[in-house]
Amino acid sequence: QKEVEQNSGPLSVPEGAIASLNCTYSDRGSQSFFWYRQYSGKSPELIMSIYSNGDKEDGRFTAQLNKASQYVSLLIRDSQPSDSATYLCAVSSYGNNRLAFGKGNQVVVIP
């Protein structure tokens, strides 16, 4: 079982719509959860961090965490063409130094 899974294929959304991205993780001891945005040929850029169950909002972004279901999601409201990128889910576990990444979900916002 992969540590961090992001299974859905490229997501096309019209400008102004909501983009919804999902991520599951295998280690129940995971404690920290992050969403990164990566433009083609660039490095991962931190968007959100979430540490406890529930929702966390930052501007147009909302992260949701459900530790019982081992599930973390990201909502992008009022999607803009500049949101077109690959979104990476990353998970960190206590006692494990590294950040484990999912393969990412590509989002294309159509003007």
Place this chain on the structure above:
Amino acid sequence: EPEVTQTPSHQVTQMGQEVILRCVPISNHLYFYWYRQILGQKVEFLVSFYNNEISEKSEIFDDQFSVERPDGSNFTLKIRSTKLEDSAMYFCASRVTVNTEAFFGQGTRLTVV
């Protein structure tokens, strides 16, 4: 705003040559990382470094790789004898403590010919 800086941004090397990739982590961060991303693939963990020693490494990080913190600011990744399959983007990252946000440098694109 503090940032992780990496040099060079692009390096081309011949197969079998040694390369050193350089990183300056954010100054108050204690944990340092190297990741790589082969074109079109996921970001893969290579190694983490804390308190002047390797704290964790992946199966990718074999004997041809080494890391070093030669002074108080630089963090380097050495690939001893490069192979074609080492061609990738290499990212350095740092974080204050385990479980906090990690910040990435802009990356070094390594091309082995």
